[in-house]
Amino acid sequence: MSILDYFRSTKKTNTASLAKERLQIIVAHQRGERDAPDYLPRMKQEIIEVIRKYVQISDEQVSVQLEQNDDNLSVLELNVTLPEGK
Helix, strand or coil: CCHHHHHCCCCCCCHHHHHHHHHHHHHHHHHHHHCCCCCHHHHHHHHHHHHHCCCCCCHHHEEEEEEECCCCCEEEEEEECCCCCC
């Protein structure tokens, strides 16, 4: 065993399993977008317009997600990154 072998990672990453995991994340994200109601983008834009009456923000500073459970329960999650106050 050389000194260089000591610093090399002994754990081999399985690229197939890594690719499969990433693909599952992408598919789950797309399914969530597909099930979203048609009014959600418009609602997000209107919320941004209301917030802009009070502070300057960009579209990227607002995140809107709708989660629907099997129990007929819908949760609207709104995250806004506000600028630093003076």
